[in-house]
Amino acid sequence: MNELVKALENIMAAERVSVNETLLDQHGSDESYHKSHAPDVVVYPENTEEVSAVMKLANEHEIPVVPFGYGSSLEGSVIPYQGGITIDFANMDQILEVREDDFLVRVQPGVTRSKLDKELKRYGMFFTVDPGADATLGGMAATNASGTTSVKYGIMRDQVRELEVVLADGTITRSGSLARKSSSGYDLNGLFVGSEGTLGCFTELTLSVTGIPEYIMAARAEFETVDDAVNAVIGILQAGIPVARVELVDEVAIKQMNVYSETTYAEVPTLFLELHGNEAGLNQDVEFMKEIVEDMNSMNIEFESDTAGRNKLWEARHHAAYAFIHNHPGRQQMVTDVCVPISELAGAVKDARGAIEESGLSGGIVGHVGDGNYHILLMLDPEDAAEVEQADQVNERIVHYALARGGTCTGEHGVGTGKKKYQEEEHGNALQLMRNIKQAFDPKNILNPGKIL
Template identity: 50%
Template sequence: MAPVAAVQSRLSPAATETTLAALKQLLGDRLTMAQAVRDQHGRDESWNPPFPPDAVAFPHSTEEVAEIVKICAAHGLPIIPYGAGTSLEGHVTALQGGISIDLMQMDKVLQVNAEDLDVVVQPGVRRKQLNEYLRDTGLFFPIDPGADASIGGMVSTRASGTNAVRYGTMRENVLALTVVMADGRVIRTSKRAKKSAAGYDLTRLFTGSEGTLGIITEITLKLYGIPEAMSSAICSFATLEGAVNTVIQTIQAGIPVARIELLDDVQVAAINSYSKTDMPVQNLLMLEFHGTEAAVAEQAEMVQGIASDHGGNNFQWTTKPEERAKLWQARHDAAYAAKALRKGCEVWATDVCVPISRLAECILETKEDVVKTGLTAPLVGHVGDGNFHLAIVLDRNNPAEIETIEAFNERLVHRALRMDGTCTGEHGIGRGKMKYLTAEHGEAVAVMRAIKKALDPDNLMNPGKIFSI
C-alpha cells in the first residue's frame, strides 16, 4: 500500500480544532483522531493514493448524523460518508481534510414488510447480513456486487454486480431514502409505494450521488421471493468471440438467466491457483438459473444448445448449494486471484459498459490491446448487461508502468464511449474517473454542477468527487 498522501486541508488548524471540539462534545469517544483509524478511513480498495480525514465519527442514528452535519456546516468542515471501504475509485479519500462519518455502526434492519416485498435498513447493514436476516421469511435481496459491501455504499455508487441481468441494479431496487442534507435538514425522498408520479424523483437523484449531495441514513429496498430452484453452470470456449456471442444470443432469445459471467483464460488460471478450483483453462461462462425445477432445467438446456453452436464445450451444471456457493465464491475472489499473479502488486480495476450488440467488438479490441501492451490484465464481466472489467496488476512504484496503464485505460474508456457505452457501469466516478465525465455527458455535467451547488452551496459533501467545483 502506498504511503498516505498529504491533505490540502480547507480550514486552518485552529478552525479545525474548534470544530472537532464541538463534535467531541456531541459524540464523546465515538469521535477519534487516532492516526491508524484516520489512515484506514482515507483509503478504499482502489489504486488511488489515500488521503486521511482530520477525524472519524461513528454516529448511531439519523438525528446524530444531522447534528454532526450542522456543526460541520457552521464551521465549513468537509464531510465524507464512509461505509465498508470496498469502493474502487477513491470515493472516500479526504482530499481537503474534514470528518469521515463512518456509518457502519448504523447497522439495523428496521422493518421487514414481507407482504409488500420490501425492507427498511440503516446504511451500515451489509449485503450478506441482510440476506441472513431475511432467510426465514422466504425473501432475499439479489444485488450482489461481489464484495460484502454496505447497503449505504451500494446505494451511493449505484452498484449492481452478478445478478443485475435479471434483477437490475440498485437504481431499480431502491424505493425510498432518508437523507441528511448539507445543512442538516432531514428529508425522505419517497413513500413505500412501488410507483409514484409525485414530483421530482429524488430517490434516483441520491442513488449514485457518491455522498456529494447528502448522507443516506435509511434505505427502503425491494425484496424478491427465494426461487424454488437454482442451478449454476460453467461452459468453456476456445475463443472469446464464441463466449460473447453465446451471451448475446442468450439475452436476445429472452432466456431469463439470473447471472451470466465471462472469465478469460488468464482469469480462469488465476482463480484455479488462488481458489484451488480445477476449471478448464479456457475462456469460460459462469451462469445461474432461477425458477421452478422444470424452468431451470429448460433454461440450462437452451443455453447449452446456444453455447454448442458457438463452440462451447464441457457444459456442467449443478443444483447443490455447496457446489454453487464454491463456484460463485471463486468468481467473487477474481480480483484477489489477479492480484496474486504478481507479488507485492495492486489491482487497477477497469469498468466499462456498452450496448450488448457492441460487446463482442469492444471485448475483442480490448483483448488485442492487452496483448499488444503486454499487461497482466485478467478479464471478467457481467456480460449479460454489457459490463466487463480488467483487473490490471500494477506496481505502484513503477512510474513507467503506471503511465502505460493510464494510457491503456484512456483507450478503453474512449473505445466504450465511441460504442455509445459508459466509462463506468457500476463502480462510479469517485476521483478516479472525473476526467471522463464530460467526455461522456457533455453539457449535462453543467446541470449536475448546478444541482450540486443548489443542494450543497459550500461544497462540504465529499468535495473533489465526480466533478470539480
C-alpha cells in the same frame, strides 16, 4: 483542530470521535489504486439526529464531510482529499423493519449485504444486488452498485424505494415512498442513488427484496473465442431463458483462478451462468440452453444443481480479483470498469485484451456480460511511474472505446476521482446541469468535495 473535536464531542460521546492516526489512515483509502489521504477526524454517529448535527456544524464552518461505509469502493470515492470529517456509519447498522407482505425492508446505511440476507432468510427472501464485496447498503446506494445478478433483477437504483437523507445544511428529508411506482414530482431517489455522498448522507433506506427462488441451477460453458461466448449470451437472452447471472471470464483470468481456487478449468473464454425458477421449467430451459451454446461453438458445458457445486463455481468467480493479488505478491491491483451495448461487448473485450498485452502488464478480464459491463484486473507496481502510466493508458483506451460506441466510462464502480476526467466527454453540456444540481444541494461544496464533478 482541538476546537473541532470539542464541538463534535458536544454532539456525541467522546469515544465516538477519533483522531487516532491508525483510524484516520484506515479512512484515508479504499480498495482502489488511488493515492490515500487521511481525514482530520472520524466520527461514528448512532442516529439521524447526530448526523444532522454534524452536518450543521460542518456547514457553518465550511468543513468538508465524507460519508464512509465499508471502504470497498474502487474509484477513490471515499478518500477525503481535502481532509475534514469522515462520517463512518458502522454504528448505524440496524435492520429497522421487514415488511414481508410488501417485499420491503427498512435499514440503516451501515447494514452489510450479508447481514441483511441472513435476516431475510427467515422470511424466505433475499436482497438481489450482489457486487461481490460485502459492502454496506448505504455505500452500495451511493455508488449505484450492481454486480452479477443485475441481468435479471436490476441494479441498486431499481431496488431503492424510499430514502432518508441528511442534506449539507443538516436538513433531514425523505424521498420516494413505499409504493411500487409513482408519477409524482421529480425522481429524487434517482438523483441521490449514485451521487457518491456529494448530495447528502443516507441515514435510512427502504429497499425492495425478492423471494428465494424454488430451484437454482449453475453452469459453466467453455468457448474458443470471446465472440462465440458473447453471441451465446445474446441467444440465451433472446430466448427468454431466466438467467440470473451470466459472467464472462477470459483465459488469463481462468488461469489465475485455477491457481488460487485449485480448480482445473480449461484456460479458454468461459461463461459462468446461474438460472432461477422452478425445477420443471429450468430443466426445459437447460436443454434449450445446451442447444444455443452448441450452436455458438461451445467446447463444453457443465451444470451444477447442488449447493456445494454451485458455491464452488461462484466462489472461484468472486475470488478472481483476489486470485490476481495472491499470485502477484508485492504488486497492487487496478480494477476498472466500463459498460457498452451488448452487441459491442466482444469487440470491447478483444480491444481491452490488446491494450493489456501492449502495456506489458499482467491482467485479466471479467464481465457481467448480460448487461455489457466488464472489468480489467491489472497488476502494477504503484511506485513505478512507468507502470502506473501504462495502466492509465489501458484505462483510458477502454473508456474511449466504450464512449465511442454509446457506452459509459463506469458501469458500477462509480466516478470518484478516477473517472472524473471523462465526464465531459460522456455527458457533454448535461454536465453543467449536474453542476447546477450540486450547487443547489450543496452551495458551500462541503459534501465529498472534488468527486464526480
